[in-house]
Amino acid sequence: MLLRFPLKLGFFRRSRAGFRPHGRGVEMRDLMRDLQRFQMRLAICAGGVLLMFFVLLLRFVYLQVVQHDYYLTLAENNRISVLPVIPNRGLIIDRNGVVIAHNYSAFTLEITPKEVGEVDPVIDALAGVVDIQPKDRKRFRKLLDERHDLESIPIRTRLTDEEVARFSVNRYRFPGVQINARLFRHYPNGEVASHVLGYIGRISERDKARLERDGLAANYSGSDYIGKVGLEEKYEKELHGVTGFEQVETDAGGRAVRTLRRILPVSGNNLHLALDLRLQEIAERVFGTRSGALVAIEPSTGGVLALVSRPGFDPNQFVEGIDSQNWEALNTASDKPLNNRALQGVYPPGSTFKPFMALAGLELGKRTPEYTISDPGYFILGGAAHRFRDWKPGGHGMVNLHRSIVISCDTYYYGLAQDLGIDNIHRFIGQFGFGKATGIDISGESTGLLPSQEWKQKRFHQKWFGGDTISVGIGQGYNLATPMQLAYATAILANNGVVYRPHLVRQVEDSQSGERRTIEAEPFTTFTIKPDNLARVRDAMIDVNKPGGTAAAAFAGAPYQVAGKTGTAQVIAMKQNEKYDESRVLAQHRDHALYIAYAPADAPRVALAILVENGGHGGAAAAPIARAIFDFVLLGKEPKPPKDDSQAEEGDSD
């Protein structure tokens, strides 16, 4: 190709010769050299091009082969977000199908702190659009401190439609603030059954750590709430359900573009309770303003029909995170509304212990029904000069087993206790559940105390003295029981020694299949009691509620037979209340009123235990509550309106 150039050069040269000031004979050689130089330079450029493309190729190989996995991961992370889908929490339903805990959805206003930067000015600005109270700010602060991740935190819950509309109009002013629809737990009956239901609350750091430890953390991603107390806590696993996940493809702005995969959440299982909400309501109503507890059990199943601890509280306050003021108030109130007295309160069982003592005497052959004592009003232990007094100065005169229960003679049981000995008492009466947790399906139950020689040795490193046994015989001394335990023991007595573990939840309904799994369907254990002996005790307990008995007044005119026993428990100390409160000192010193009973006596449908704190005598303060319960369960009769509460309290004093 080089050969062509001279020709062409000649062609161009002619046309341009005149321009060229330096054109002379050497030009041909110069042109050849120029051309060679040009082609040389062109070759260098071609080399450069190849080199540069090779560099690019190396870069491509590095990115697309060597680093491929790394970048693939980055790309996947870029585009796929996994969003948890929170399951619906299971419902809690009473034995008649009344829903007592459910969920509703509402709008919350939430701030994502990471996107907002400084939160305070944003909240101030938001306050101009929706109503934001100081307590909302406080709660927000608290949550902000608790959370380290990038979640959004609610500043307001349960927005009204108007607030939603007002925020929507102004939303452009608030990047990082959004409205979300969330499910809220609601307890439609407020205080009623609050100690049974308990409540859910925001998942705390402690809860989080525990979930982590139990390997449940993944199932709680996205969940804000967890059961804290009561059934909500005990059945958390059933109620929570399985969290679903949505894999969504997101764009650079984080907006979900489409759903790649969706694993639907599985709703929590529903709890069907043995509890009858109407009965519960009535029981709480008849307590009025008095503090105390009531447990009513269906003896043939162990199902808890009502479980009252007064005063109660409104569990709804806890759902959104209780503010510190209300929390303080609930915690420091002198009547301790957060204490579940039915399960955690321990009291001397007092005279309600006597039917069990009587049965022990009969069963262990220490007493016959005919055995009679002459009660001088006190009991003297052995050679010691210590007198154990009967509650009735001067005594009851001639007392056999039947009469000892009907009139609640102490002296009879002092002697019986001595004859039985503490270890026999411990062994026999232990079968009724005293001194052990009953296994009720709410956490935090006290075990109470049924003393024994071994226990005293362990606890106080002391020998058991004969004198210790005597007061145990009338349910005092070291004896302590919860109202739950008393009801449980009464149910066992009513059921002739067939023991069902007490339970609030009768059935768990699978949310998917609708199948119901029955809880505690079978007796837990059984022990034999001679029917004759049972009958003797029962007959005496029936007469307690008849003229001449300690609870006769409460059951005047009742068309059914009730087997019951009254009791009074001495208040040991007033240390429960730190504040000195003059107007209540006397009341604080007053005895607790106790009553246990089952009815109808021949085919028991309800066994119950009632405790009225500082109520005075059991027959006057507690038995009327039992009357209301039995009237409702057996006759379907509702009690009179609760205006006679104060009257009842006044009438108790003797």
Next chain:
Amino acid sequence: MIDRLIAFLTRHLDPFLGTVVVVLLSIGLVVLFSASGESFGRLGNQLANILVALCVMWVAANVAPQHLLRLAVPVYVVGLGLLICVALFGEVSNGARRWLHVGVTRIQPSEVMKIGVPLMLAWYFDRYEAILKFKDFVVGAVVLAVPVLLIALQPDLGTALLVSAAGFFVLFLAGLSWKFLGAMAVAGAASLPVLWGMLHDYQRQRVLTLLDPEQDPLGRGYHTIQSTIALGSGGVFGKGWLNGTQARLDFLPERTTDFIFAVYSEEFGLFGNMILLVLFLLVIGRGLYIAANASTLFSRLLAGAITLTFFTYAFVNMGMVSGILPVVGVPLPLISYGGTSAVTILFGIGILMSIHTHKRLVKT
């Protein structure tokens, strides 16, 4: 009759170059469809752009180099005048003064200089053929430096880079002495701090970002990080057409224009990249062949400069997308969406064809 028409239409077209260009343009349309989120509207626009640009190419191919030679000075002078006008009364858009309103439309004079500067320089060296003195290179440097400075001040780093590359290639091919090149390299290195001081903040940021993209992953480094993720995740065979997640989910910025290569690379992988590199090499190789065989110094220099500028486009764009060069606004030739770049590049291709075919005609 039809045969003669076809003969007339194709007389000055180079079948080799034409075929490769059409293949590249087709690839561009295929990628654009994916990058634009399957938008037929965009596709239609680009098709129109391409048709206009092909017409421009055809016209350029049919203009003999000697006519082009006569146009060199007027084009350069008008271009320079327009650049000065832009500096004085230009319209500001995106913080840069690049556009000039001319009646109903607005034009970007810096685009004109991509051809105007090499044309002018080729004309100048052709005029003093064979007797190139040091002085000539100084004149050449000034002819180059004035428009480049004006463009850099707009500021439009990408175009300034391409224009100066085009001019530099002419100087280099014309025989700029190695000593001078060495001196320029030293001077350039010495003036780096000065240049740094002259750069706009955003331009400095771009350079810093290249050095460490992670520094500001959601800000300046975002483009680079996302485009390298696109490339890297594409792997050897790519994710397949229309399946590039990076591009289709908005992570890639400017994904139909300057960053379209990231879309292509994510969907067609290393394999696709190699095909693209080969196609570009075919264009460049053919261009260099045409330059080597051109009949006049003007043609040689012009063909060489156009070819090497085409290479510069491709290299800078791919280098920027793959994260080895700073982010400058340089499109990928024949692939990126946009009318201006398509017209400029096909105009250059047309000149190459003209140089090739007119030489042949003269010979026979």
